[in-house]
Amino acid sequence: MSTLETPSPPPPPSATATVRPLAKKRARPSEQLFKWLVVGLTAITMAMLIWLITSVLIRGAGSISWSFLTDKPSSNPAKAGFNSALRGSVVLMMVTIFFAWPIGVAAALYLEKFAAQSATLTERRLRERLTTGRVSGLGAGWVHARLWWLRIRPRVVHLIDVNISNLAAVPSIIYGLLGLAIFVGVMGISKSLLAGGLTLAVLILPIIIIAAREALRAVPISIEQGAMALGATRWQAVRSQVFPAALPGILTGTILAMSRAIGETAPLIVVGGVVFSTAVPSLNPLEAGNEALLAMPLQIYFWTDQPQASFQAIAAAGIIVLLATLLVMNLVAIILRNRYSKRW
Amino acid sequence: MTTNVDPEKTAKDSPIEIHLSAGAAGGDAGRASADREGAGAPQEPHLGPPIFRLQDMGVWYGDHHAVKGVSMDIPRNAITALIGPSGCGKSTALRCLNRMNDLIPGARVEGRVLFGDEDLLSGDVDPVDLRGRIGMVFQKPNPFPKSIKDNLEFGMKVNGIKPTAERVEQALVDAALWDEVKDRLKAEAFSLSGGQQQRLCIARAIAVEPEVILMDEPCSALDPIATLAIEDLMKKLAERYTLVVVTHNMQQAARISDQVAFMTVEGTAEGDRTGVLAEVGTARQIFSAPKDPRTEAYITGRVG
Numbered sequence: 001m002s003t004l005e006t007p008s009p010p011p012p013p014s015a016t017a018t019v020r021p022l023a024k025k026r027a028r029p030s031e032q033l034f035k036w037l038v039v040g041l042t043a044i045t046m047a048m049l050i051w052l053i054t055s056v057l058i059r060g061a062g063s064i065s066w067s068f069l070t071d072k073p074s075s076n077p078a079k080a081g082f083n084s085a086l087r088g089s090v091v092l093m094m095v096t097i098f099f100a101w102p103i104g105v106a107a108a109l110y111l112e113k114f115a116a117q118s119a120t121l122t123e124r125r126l127r128e129r130l131t132t133g134r135v136s137g138l139g140a141g142w143v144h145a146r147l148w149w150l151r152i153r154p155r156v157v158h159l160i161d162v163n164i165s166n167l168a169a170v171p172s173i174i175y176g177l178l179g180l181a182i183f184v185g186v187m188g189i190s191k192s193l194l195a196g197g198l199t200l201a202v203l204i205l206p207i208i209i210i211a212a213r214e215a216l217r218a219v220p221i222s223i224e225q226g227a228m229a230l231g232a233t234r235w236q237a238v239r240s241q242v243f244p245a246a247l248p249g250i251l252t253g254t255i256l257a258m259s260r261a262i263g264e265t266a267p268l269i270v271v272g273g274v275v276f277s278t279a280v281p282s283l284n285p286l287e288a289g290n291e292a293l294l295a296m297p298l299q300i301y302f303w304t305d306q307p308q309a310s311f312q313a314i315a316a317a318g319i320i321v322l323l324a325t326l327l328v329m330n331l332v333a334i335i336l337r338n339r340y341s342k343r344w
Numbered sequence: 345m346t347t348n349v350d351p352e353k354t355a356k357d358s359p360i361e362i363h364l365s366a367g368a369a370g371g372d373a374g375r376a377s378a379d380r381e382g383a384g385a386p387q388e389p390h391l392g393p394p395i396f397r398l399q400d401m402g403v404w405y406g407d408h409h410a411v412k413g414v415s416m417d418i419p420r421n422a423i424t425a426l427i428g429p430s431g432c433g434k435s436t437a438l439r440c441l442n443r444m445n446d447l448i449p450g451a452r453v454e455g456r457v458l459f460g461d462e463d464l465l466s467g468d469v470d471p472v473d474l475r476g477r478i479g480m481v482f483q484k485p486n487p488f489p490k491s492i493k494d495n496l497e498f499g500m501k502v503n504g505i506k507p508t509a510e511r512v513e514q515a516l517v518d519a520a521l522w523d524e525v526k527d528r529l530k531a532e533a534f535s536l537s538g539g540q541q542q543r544l545c546i547a548r549a550i551a552v553e554p555e556v557i558l559m560d561e562p563c564s565a566l567d568p569i570a571t572l573a574i575e576d577l578m579k580k581l582a583e584r585y586t587l588v589v590v591t592h593n594m595q596q597a598a599r600i601s602d603q604v605a606f607m608t609v610e611g612t613a614e615g616d617r618t619g620v621l622a623e624v625g626t627a628r629q630i631f632s633a634p635k636d637p638r639t640e641a642y643i644t645g646r647v648g
Contacts, residue, residue, distance in 0.1 A: 118449040125467050222486035226545070229444060230499035230552055231476025240498060245489050342489050342534070 056323070060316025068317055072280050073299065077310035080303075082318050087281045088193060088294030089262055089325075094285040095197025096204065096261050101254060103201075104208030108250075111209070112216045113224075113238050115157045119150045126150075168206040175203040176270030184271065191272025193281060194289040199271050200264060204257040211253020215246040220344050248340035255333040259326050265297040273298045296322045391603055391626065395420040395556065395586050396441060401455035401465075403436050403445060409612065410436050411619040414455070416605055423578060423587040425601035425627070427594060429642065432607040433619025434590045435483075435560050441588060442478040442558055443471040476503045479549035483561040485541035487533035487548070492516075492525050495533050495544055499552040511551060519547030520577050539570025546577065550585075557581065559589040563596065575600050594643055597627065604630040606639045 071081020126143050129135055135143055179199025189195045219242050227237035265273075274292040281291040296318060303315035394417035402412035411433035418424045426434040436445065443464065445451040456463045464474055476499075488495050496515055497507035505511065512529070516522040521543040525536070533544055542562060549557055559578070563571040578587055578600050591597050597604055605624040609617050623636040634640040 116449065118447060118451065120450070120452055121446050121467070121471075128467055220486070222482060222484060223488060225444065225447065226482060226486040226488065226548075227498065227502075228447065228472075229442065229475055229480035229482075230502060230548065231472055231474075232498070232502040233472050236502050240502075241488050241490075 053323070056316050056319045059313055060318070060320045063314045063317035064320060068314070069321070072278055073276060074278070075276075077306075077308060077314055080311075080314055082296070082299065082314075082321055084277065084280050084294050085296045085299035085318070086321065087283055088291070088298075089296045091193045091281060091283060091285055091288050091291065092197045092200060092295055093258055093262060095194055095288050096200040097254070097258060098201075098285070099198060100201035100205050100208055100257070104205050104254075105212050105250060107205075107209050108212030108216060109238065109243070111157060111160065112213045113234070113242065115153065117234070119153065123147065123150050164206045164209050168210060171266075172203055172264050173266040173270060175199055176267030178202065179267060179271045189289060191293055192289050193291045193293055195271050196268050196273065196293045196295065197288060199267050200261040203264065203267060204261045207257040207260060208254055211257065212246070212250045215249025215253060216242060218249055218344075219245045245342060248336050252333045252337045252341075255329050255336070259329045259333075262295075262325065262329070263297055263322065265295075265301055268293060268295055268298055269301075276302055296325070391419040392421055394418055395459065396588075397456075397458040398440075399456040399458065401437070401440055401453065401457055403433070403440060404452040404454070405448070406450040409616055409618045411440075411607075414607075414621045416621060416624045418586065418588060419603060420586050421582060421584070422602040423582045423589060423600050424603040424605065425597035426588065426590045426605050426607060427592065427597045427642075428607035428619070428622075429609065430592065431617070431619070432609045434592075434607050436619065437607065437621075438558050438560055438588060438590050440465070441556070442475050442480055443469075444475075444480065446471050476552055477554050478556040478558060479552060479554035481542070481545050481549055481557065481559040481562050484565050485538055485545050487536070487541050487544050489534060490532070491530045492533050492536070492544060493529040495548050496551045499548055503552045505552065515547040515551035518550050518581070519543045520573065520580075521547055537570070539566050539573055542566060542570070542574060543577065546574070546581075550581070554585065556586040556588065559587065561590050561592065563591070563593070571596070594631075598631050601627045603627065606630060606634075606636070606642065608638050608642070 068081050069086065070083050071079065072084050074080040126147050130140065130143055176199060179195060179202065183189045183195045183198045184191055189198070223241050223245060224234075224237045227241045228234065232240070272293055274294055277292045277294060279292050279294075281287075281294055300315050300318040300322065303311045303318060306312075396418035398414050398416050398418070401414040403410045414437055426438060428434050439445045440453050440457060441464075443453075445453055453465055455465070457465050459474075459478075462469070488498060490498075493512055496512045499505075500507040500511060513522060513526075516525060521540060524540060525531070525544075533541065536544060542565075546557070546562075562578075563574050566574065575596065578589065581587060582602075589597075589601065603624065604627045606622045607619050608622045610620050612618055623630065623634060623639045625635070629635075630639060631643060634643060
């Protein structure tokens with residue numbers, strides 16, 4: 001084309017002559033605008049976080065010391081330490097994870113690997129049993145009950161599915177009320193670390209279930225089928241192949257659920273959290289039923305509620321310790337994920 | 345078999361008839377029937393007695409009739425290839441033979457699949473035990489995310505076979521992988537190449553001492569060199585095992601198989617698309633003198 005418009009130079013060799021000239025770089029204003037918009041919005045988020053952390057660091061760094069971590073609470077801000085709260089939180093987490101993990105993982109395994117499975121065969125077997133007349137009376141009733149369960153099972157599982165997601169979104173104070181009613185009221189557990197830990201366990205149960213299910217789902221179905229094609233039962237396939245492959249993901253989710261639990265304040269207050277105590281809780285989780293319910297967020301809440309400015313400083317120091325704990329937990333989760341997660 | 349009255353199907357049923365009689369009457373009769381077949385096919389290679397007899401086998405996925413009316417014999421110690429266009433239900437048909445379709449919610453298998461004299465689809469057959477006897481290799485290599493050794497030992501353990509070092513070695517030797525991995529049995533299976541992973545999966549299947557190995561497009565994820573290695577291996581394995589191989593590669597089917605079953609898709613009156621068996625015969629017959637026009641169209645490349 002261009003060769004026709006500029007006749008003066010001799011026409012270039014035919015092969016190149018037919019190629020249109022390449023377009024030059026040009027500005028795309030809307031592209032730029034959008035880029036700066038998202039950069040700006042990201043910056044706002046980061047700025048909030050940085051502002052929060054620096055303000056806490058400025059106020060609290062001076063109060064951080066070894067004795068702050070090892071001293072027990074005191075009404076004198078200069079002597080007050082974070083030790084009881086720290087110990088309380090550690091025991092709380094032990095109790096929480098002891099109850100939440102096995103229940104949550106078991107529920108995830110059932111929902112993901114067993115409840116959604118094909119029931120065609122079981123159904124056929126049960127029907128055959130009825131038609132051949134090998135069962136009668138009570139036995140037949142039992143077979144009918146199982147058939148009925150198989151028929152409604154998909155709907156029940158779907159209902160559970162939806163409600164687990166709903167549970168994860170329930171405000172934590174509701175869990176506090178639940179814990180107060182069930183563990184303290186009905187079960188008669190004293191307002192202790194045990195009651196608090198159980199309440200937090202219920203609180204993070206849906207989070208653990210959702211995370212564990214996602215981790216199980218991330219293991220390709222071909223692994224399970226490969227195992228079953230070798231003559232493994234479903235349980236053998238899940239136990240020996242799918243579950244180990246999903247474990248890093250499950251643990252990552254568990255740690256993230258724990259970091260949610262460790263910062264919870266409201267449910268602990270409702271269950272009977274102690275805001276001031278000079279007791280130092282034992283680190284033995286078996287003693288949790290007898291120990292006053294102390295925890296880092298409760299202690300921080302109590303300190304920020306005090307009128308004296310010096311208490312504000314140690315509250316900031318407490319926040320630093322809590323944030324550092326959270327940071328370490330999340331770091332472990334990230335390392336687990338990067339180190340052990342499989343690329344299928 | 346013989347109850348089939350659909351006139352369109354009579355043509356494609358004939359090779360099955362011939363083969364059935366060959367299987368039933370034993371070796372000499374088999375050769376005789378091949379001679380009787382005439383039709384320009386010279387010297388049909390002899391196929392052994394059947395290990396599987398599929399009788400009007402079909403598969404439903406919910407309301408979808410995925411495969412219907414598959415009737416054929418699968419000879420022992422031979423390679424039977426299932427070929428056909430995508431979506432014709434070859435893999436689905438294959439998965440009936442070790443009851444893997446049981447694992448798919450909503451899937452239902454009809455008809456009979458005799459393994460020896462027993463219908464393996466029968467409700468009182470234990471599918472777990474069956475799968476220990478009829479192994480399977482999948483399209484995409486699916487080693488367990490563990491060591492090479494663990495991959496082999498898992499199947500032995502669940503089948504009650506003591507996982508000794510000798511058995512591990514034997515399975516790897518049989519799968520033509522031993523020389524490449526003998527120094528690193530503890531290495532992650534994922535560190536192997538795709539072709540090695542697939543041979544590991546074959547070794548894993550052999551290690552449980554099955555009678556039959558089903559292969560679902562075992563080479564489709566591999567390069568030509570790895571494919572050749574697996575094909576050589578298959579031919580060797582056919583001396584000891586019965587192999588049923590799904591492939592969409594006709595050259596591969598021609599290279600390796602003794603018997604070929606061609607499946608295709610039929611539209612039904614209800615607008616469903618159902619996989620059917622168009623023709624089954626020896627590899628030589630299918631590729632040199634197909635009887636069904638659909639087979640001919642497919643293998644000459646006019647369709648599919």
